[in-house]
Amino acid sequence: MADPELTHDPMQDLLSIMARLRDPQSGCPWDLQQDFRSIAPYTIEEAYEVADAIERGNLNELRDELGDLLLQVVFHARMAEEQGAFTFSDVAAAINDKMIRRHPHVFATASMPGVDEQTRHWEDIKAEERAAKRADGDATAASAIDDVSAALPGLPRTIKLTRRAARVGFDWPSPHGVFDKIREELAELEEAWDQGEGDQARVEAELGDMLFATxxxxxxxxxxxxxxLRGTIRRFEERFREAEKVLAGRGLTMEDASFEQREAAWESAKRKERARQQEADA
Known part of the structure; x- marks a missing residue:
């Protein structure tokens, strides 16, 4: 197979490049060895790198990371096309249809809702889609919390599951009930720990309950x-590095310093962070 002839259509060029990489006779050995399962972790990784570029406000990196994520979509679509399942055009057509169907206030005659109303309407439409699946005999759409991907990380999956449950009335009426639940779960976690480290399974379960409630x-x-959480992690990294600098200025390392010295360096780092924030806000 000859090298792909690049056109003035970048999307078509990308599809041609992927076809070339997956050519059984002259493609890339690594690309040819991949399947949906082996590529899935890379897809997740690229999505996180998109989020990281956004967090850091780096639009040049965001452009590149979005390209990497798009490549993942093209890769999966190419493998599906090779199996006769669907093509990239089918993927694009499906999402086009879905977005039009879920935005009647834009593409049809429905009135323009507010943000909250639009969110509820969006969920109503998705519920109708799940009901249609059940009507078609799809056994995977039998519950209000079905089709929430098990591959999602714990935090976003918790949000999706509890949002679905809330739509059918399984929820606290206000955040105050959740605050109380967190206090309850924290007390149960502390109790499990105090009763001995041997029952690690119970400690883990109680910690999971508290994280879920949070x-x-x-x-x-x-x-x-x-x-x-990502914001907190970023602040921890910045403060930790600053604390290391504070200790280094005193001829100490984090390992050599006493607990009190480490605490003092940490507080110094926090004060410097607050001062920088105040300058930025001024």
Whole structure:
């Protein structure tokens, strides 16, 4: 197979390049060895790298990372086409149809809703789609919490599951009930730990309950828990590095310093962070 002839259509060029990479006679050995399962971790990784570029506000990197993520879509679509399942055009057509169907206020005669109303309407349409699947005999669409991907990380999957449950009335009426639940779960976790480290399974279960309740609280507060956690991680990294610098200025390393010295360096790092934030806000 000859090298793909590049056109003025970047999307078509990308499809041609992927076809060339997957050519059984002259393609790339690594690309030819891949299947849906082996590529899936890369797809997830690229999605996280897109999120990281957004968090850091780096639009040049965002452009590149979006390209990497698009490549993953093209890769999966190419493998499906080779099996006669569907093509990239089928993927694009399916999402086009879905977006038009889920936005009647844009593409049909429905009135323009507010953001909250639009979110509820979006969920109503998805519920109708699941009901249609059940009517067609799809056994995978029998519950209000079906088709929430098990491959999702824990925090976003918790949000999706509890949001679905809330739509059928299984929810606290306000965040106060979730605050109480977190306190309850924390007490049960502490009790499990105090009764001995031997029952590690119970400690793990209680910790999971507390994390689940915390993610559910984020939903009530309209905060993305993954984004909130990533922000905390970023601040921890910045403070830790600054604390290392503070200790180094005193001729110490993190390993050599006493607990009190490490705490003092950490507080110093936090003060510097607050001062930088105040300058940025001024």
């Amino acid at each position: 993610a559910n609280l984020a939903r009530h507060l309209r905060i993305d828990p993954e984004s909130a």
